[in-house]
Amino acid sequence: MSHSAEHWDKVYAGREDNALTWHEDVPALALEIIRARLAPGQAVIDVGGGTSRLAEALLEEGFGPVTVLDLSKQALEHNRARMGARGEEVSWIAADVTAWEPDRTYALWHDRAVFHFLGDAADRAAYVTRMAQALAPGGLALISTFADDGPERCSGLPVQRYAPQELAAELERHAPGQFTPFQARRHDHHTPAGNIQKFQTSLFRKC
Ligand SMILES: C[S@@+](CC[C@H](N)C(=O)[O-])C[C@H]1O[C@@H](n2cnc3c(N)ncnc32)[C@H](O)[C@@H]1O
Secondary structure (H helix, E strand, O other): OOOHHHHHHHOOOOOOOOOOOOOOOHHHHHHHHHHHHHOOOOOOEEOOOOOOOHHHHHHHHOOEEEEEEEHHHHHHHHHHHHHHHHHHHHHEEEOOOOOOOOOOOEEEEEOOOHHHHHHOOOHHHHHHHHHHEEEEEEEEEEEEEOOOOOOOOOEEEOOOOOOHHHHHHHHHHHHHHHEEEEEEEEEEEEOOOOEEEEEEEEEEEEO
């Protein structure tokens, strides 16, 4: 179900961004980490970017080129339309990240609340393979998931929850020796309705 574009198109259809539990007006943590690690001109991909403001914020701050990949065409079209002229600067890719064939490399892979939907080990292996293909040597992977004490479901779907060391072990299982963890943080996401969701965000370097 997490691979169903229909599911995600329905989730996004006719909903204001504020009705999405994961919505952030400003993706502050990702921006803070990216500002500290990346230079303008280095390519970023936001995997499962949906209607996130990250692409727009990065372009406004002079970062980019920026690509946003998502299963949901509805979300991508909504994001593009909201961005107006800036939307033309983004490469939009409608695809399943576990099956997508990257045709270029990126300096940074960003995923907020996508990997945690992958309940099958084969899907997680495929995701890590795509990530390894898509990242340039020395590239960074910034992955946010529900933490081990976070919610058990998101958008009506079950999720896998990770402590930072569990996420690092999962990447190591699927790509031994390829991703070195070097920064991790536990943090709270305040949903638009005012609830708190426990997240973890980890940064890895591709060896
Ligand atoms: C919880 S939302 C998070 C959206 C965005 N990252 C944010 O922080 O606002 C999960 C997103 O992942 C997308 N998604 C789920 N499974 C996917 C897959 N296998 N490949 C690509 N995108 C996927 C969904 O369409 C949705 O936009």
